[in-house]
Structure formats: structure tokens, C-alpha cells
Amino acid sequence: MGRAPCCEKMGLKRGPWTPEEDRVLVAHIERHGHSNWRALPKQAGLLRCGKSCRLRWINYLRPDIKRGNFSREEEDAIIQLHQMLGNRWSAIAARLPGRTDNEIKNVWHTHLKKHLEPTKPASQAPKRKPKQQQQQPEAMPTTLEGPTTGAVVPVSPEQSLSTSTTSTTTDYSAAASSMENADTFTSEEEEDYQIDDSFWSETLAMTVDSSDDSGMQTEGSTFGASSAAPSTNEDDMDFWLKLFMQASDMQNLPQI
DNA sequence: AATCCTTTCAACCGCATACAG
DNA sequence: TCTGTATGCGGTTGAAAGGAT
Numbered sequence: 001m002g003r004a005p006c007c008e009k010m011g012l013k014r015g016p017w018t019p020e021e022d023r024v025l026v027a028h029i030e031r032h033g034h035s036n037w038r039a040l041p042k043q044a045g046l047l048r049c050g051k052s053c054r055l056r057w058i059n060y061l062r063p064d065i066k067r068g069n070f071s072r073e074e075e076d077a078i079i080q081l082h083q084m085l086g087n088r089w090s091a092i093a094a095r096l097p098g099r100t101d102n103e104i105k106n107v108w109h110t111h112l113k114k115h116l117e118p119t120k121p122a123s124q125a126p127k128r129k130p131k132q133q134q135q136q137p138e139a140m141p142t143t144l145e146g147p148t149t150g151a152v153v154p155v156s157p158e159q160s161l162s163t164s165t166t167s168t169t170t171d172y173s174a175a176a177s178s179m180e181n182a183d184t185f186t187s188e189e190e191e192d193y194q195i196d197d198s199f200w201s202e203t204l205a206m207t208v209d210s211s212d213d214s215g216m217q218t219e220g221s222t223f224g225a226s227s228a229a230p231s232t233n234e235d236d237m238d239f240w241l242k243l244f245m246q247a248s249d250m251q252n253l254p255q256i
Numbered sequence: 257a258a259t260c261c262t263t264t265c266a267a268c269c270g271c272a273t274a275c276a277g
Numbered sequence: 278t279c280t281g282t283a284t285g286c287g288g289t290t291g292a293a294a295g296g297a298t
Contacts, residue, residue: 014267014268015266015267015268015292016266016267016292017266017267036283037283037284038282038283038284050283050284051268051269051283051284052267052268054284054285055266055267055268056266056267058285059266059267060266087287087288088286088287089286089287090285090286090287101285101286101287102265102266102267102287103265103266105287105288106264106265106266107265109264110263110264110265111264
């Protein structure tokens with residue numbers, strides 16, 4: 001399989017985008033769309049490779065990008081979805097309107113993963129306070145203000161009251177314990193999260209009963225074919241998400 | 257006040273996959 | 278079917294910001 005030659009480095013700019021470059025890119029895409037990323041920078045007069053333009057648009061300039069801190073609901077959704085999908089950031093991002101895979105990946109690695117790691121001494125807690133608000137790029141055109149939709153995963157009303165990352169000193173470790181190390185959580189944690197191995201085995205048994213050695217792989221996309229199972233990857237995810245939701249209802253989980 | 261250290265996040269890199277000819 | 282190209286994706290990096298000493 002031939003690999004695309006990486007963007008010619010000669011004369012192409014790298015590094016942070018300037019407000020002017022952002023303006024040019026946005027204006028070009030608004031006028032002509034982005035059917036051909038490779039040709040776009042040349043057409044727009046940008047000294048960037050198509051890949052860089054695409055990334056900049058997708059991760060930062062798209063009109064429907066939701067900026068700012070992740071809400072508690074979104075973080076919960078990421079945690080739950082990560083349990084289902086693994087490091088398939090784009091699949092997770094598809095469930096979180098306005099959020100990008102890159103952003104979710106960053107949040108996971110810098111914020112959520114820490115909470116999900118086995119309980120550590122308090123001295124190892126992050127020392128630094130989260131930023132109050134993400135800075136808006138000064139060049140962000142007003143037309144880029146997009147809809148701010150909430151996380152797709154429903155939560156209880158009281159949970160929806162907290163909306164900033166700063167308020168997320170919550171039960172992540174408990175969630176992790178219950179989901180990954182079900183035998184290690186405390187009774188208090190147990191009350192909050194009760195997803196354990198039995199939960200998954202029961203849940204999966206509902207629909208994957210006919211799968212055998214065809215294998216159920218951990219990343220969700222290649223579960224054994226059952227009669228109820230979807231055929232495409234996208235269907236797969238919808239299917240498992242719905243299943244997950246239903247299972248959560250059955251378990252009366254506090255989240256999702 | 258200066259320096260060091262940690263955290264964050266935008267951007268890059270390289271591989272995988274889809275697709276066209 | 279094969280080959281080349283474009284795009285998508287996940288892992289990684291490095292500069293900037295800000296807290297700690």
C-alpha cells in the first residue's frame with residue numbers, strides 16, 4: 001500500500017497558526033469547502049500542508065466546535081465511552097457534539113486518566129488548578145460561534161448542575177475501581193458505581209450469546225457476529241451505545 | 257525575583273485505510 | 278488485482294503557562 005508522500009517540507013510553514021492564517025483558511029473553506037485538502041492550501045494561498053490545514057480546521061476552526069472546559073456530563077461520557085471503545089478517540093468524539101478527538105484525547109491523558117488510576121496518596125494529586133476558561137483564539141471569527149450542545153449521555157439533574165472541570169473532584173477513582181478493579185473498591189465507592197465484571201458479562205450475554213470462538217475483542221468493533229449485532233462499524237457503535245444505555249438503566253446507575 | 261518543575265494542549269508524525277484509475 | 282494518492286486516526290512532542298521552591 002503506497003503511502004502518501006508527507007507534505008513537502010520545502011517552504012511550508014509549521015508550528016502554531018497565526019490569526020491571519022486562520023482567517024484565510026476559514027474564508028477559503030466557507031467559500032469553496034474542503035473537498036480536497038491537499039490542494040486547499042495552494043488554492044487558499046497558505047504555506048501549509050493539507051494535513052495541517054485539515055487538522056487546524058477540524059480541531060479548532062470548525063463552526064461547531066465547542067470551546068471551553070468539559071462539563072461533568074461530558075467527562076462522565078468520555079469515561080464510559082472509553083470503557084466501551086478504548087482509545088478510539090474519533091468514535092468517542094462522535095458521541096460528544098462539538099468536541100474533537102484530539103481534545104478528548106488530551107483531556108483523557110491530562111485529566112481523566114489520573115482520576116481513573118488506582119487510588120494514589122493525596123500528595124500525588126494534581127497541584128495545579130485547572131484554567132478557569134479556555135482562551136479563545138483572537139482570530140476566531142464570530143461566525144465560528146457554534147451551538148453548544150451538551151453531552152449525549154443523559155445524567156441525573158443534580159449532576160447536570162456542575163458544569164466545569166473545576167468541579168470534577170468526583171468519583172472517578174471509584175468508577176475506575178468498579179469498572180476495572182471491581183474487587184478493590186470500598187463500600188462507599190461501591191454505592192456510587194456498581195459496574196463490575198458481572199455487569200458486563202450480563203450485559204454482553206444479552207446479545208452476544210451466539211458468539212463463540214469468533215472472538216470478542218476488547219475494542220468493540222470486532223465482537224462476534226450475533227444475529228442482533230450490526231454489520232458496520234458505525235452501526236456497531238450505535239448498537240453498543242444503545243445497549244450500554246439500556247444496561248445502565250437496568251442497573252440503575254447514577255451515571256448514564 | 258529568579259529558577260525549576262509540572263501540566264496542558266496545539267500541532268506534528270507516521271501508519272492504516274479508503275478510494276480512484 | 279495492483280498501484281498510487283488522499284484522508285483519517287492515534288500516539289507523541291514541544292512550547293507556553295503557571296505553580297512551587
